[in-house]
Amino acid sequence: MTLPHPTADQISLSNVLAVLGDPTRLAIVRYLASKEGVPLNCSQFLDLGSKTNLSYHLAKLREAGVTRTEVVGTSRLITLRRDDLNARFPGLLDSVVAAAVDDPALPAVGASEIEVRA
């Protein structure tokens, strides 16, 4: 079971920009970037919308080549395609993520988290 992903050279600039031009998806990408290395499943993003709606947005990100989705059991592990994006559009992802990090207009993931203290 593998989901369809574009190859690196099939990734389209205007499509990537269009896909990132949605606050929900930009929030997903920002969160993925903040947890890079840690593969996340879809339910991490439930703060941002309904299950169905996230399925839709995550599919858009995958189809545009922004994320990679691995099927592991009943979960989908989602990661940023940083290397491919960087090869194709050098510096783009970094500048988008850097700008997104301090964007108060974006919805937050994990807003409803239980604070873990020392």
Add this chain to the structure above:
Amino acid sequence: MTLPHPTADQISLSNVLAVLGDPTRLAIVRYLASKEGVPLNCSQFLDLGSKTNLSYHLAKLREAGVTRTEVVGTSRLITLRRDDLNARFPGLLDSVVAAAVDDPALPAVGASEIEVRA
């Protein structure tokens, strides 16, 4: 006569990305970047669509803070807001333009130009 523009701090990341995520507008921005310094009027872009349609796309770019439009007589002189975009989203415009420059999928401005020879 001045047209409404957002101030630098009113420029929204997701809006800029959404606006750039349209091939016609990305082609406009690529051309503006290639002619930086030279202020261009709307009719330079007629290769990309009808007068009415360009009016619409150029308004989107202006309202998002990507371009500045100056009214000079019966013309509108359009320039990239490079400084404001760079201040707000460092590196973003550069990486987008660099990627757009070698994007064969984007429509070309000036495709129907008369070749000027030595």
Add this chain to the structure above:
DNA sequence: TCCTTAGTTCAAAAGTTATTGAACAATTGT
């Protein structure tokens, strides 16, 4: 003044994207 050039506005139509809920599928734990 009248005509042309440059561009806008408006309303309609066409097309696209986002959101929803109900039903489904597949895996995992008991």
Add this chain to the structure above:
DNA sequence: ACAATTGTTCAATAACTTTTGAACTAAGGA
């Protein structure tokens, strides 16, 4: 085998965006 968990698909709808043409405005030149 059954129930719970994780996520998808489908069809409907709502909400937006793009494109168009006709009518318009404003400046500039003859």
